[in-house]
Amino acid sequence: MIGGAEEWEVEEIVKEQKVGQGKQYLVKWKEWLHSKNTWEPSHHLIHAKRVLKAWQRKQSDPDTRICLLPTLKAGHWDYLIHCYKPKDKHLPYPQQQLFDPYKNVFTPIGPVDEHIDPREGVMS
Structure with missing residues (x-):
């Protein structure tokens, strides 16, 4: 008080x-x-x-100040893409695997083919 x-x-x-x-x-x-x-x-x-x-x-303190990005005019967004490109072209993502409990092994999963009908093999 x-x-x-x-x-x-x-x-x-x-x-x-x-x-x-x-x-x-x-x-x-x-x-x-x-x-x-x-x-x-x-x-x-x-x-x-x-x-x-x-x-x-x-x-x-200069270490705690906020760094502001430049204000860009419409149509200049590509500057950000070129300015902040990743250092590695391909990031090291882990390969996805599917575990088969009957065989007790992991099987690598590849990308899904777009031409495969997702309903194929489904029982009706």
Whole structure:
């Protein structure tokens, strides 16, 4: 209780957003679930200066800043495909196998032939 008003302790600041000329912070309250986090303007955090300063330090650290992708005009989506090509052309996926309990062996399963009727062999 501070100044006659009930207050909760700030555990950490999770995010920030700009609102008009000021900022709001998504606050994780101590001993409360993340589902109870609330957006608070900076003037509500006057008793949480230590946590606010820690957040500002964290945001100024170049290793924690968010890297934004360039905004592309419509029709330039192919830039992303060429820019972020995988290093390996073929990823090493494991071969699928089917276990036969009567023979006690695994049989490799190949790709399904598209020309086979899936209803073939089904008893009616």
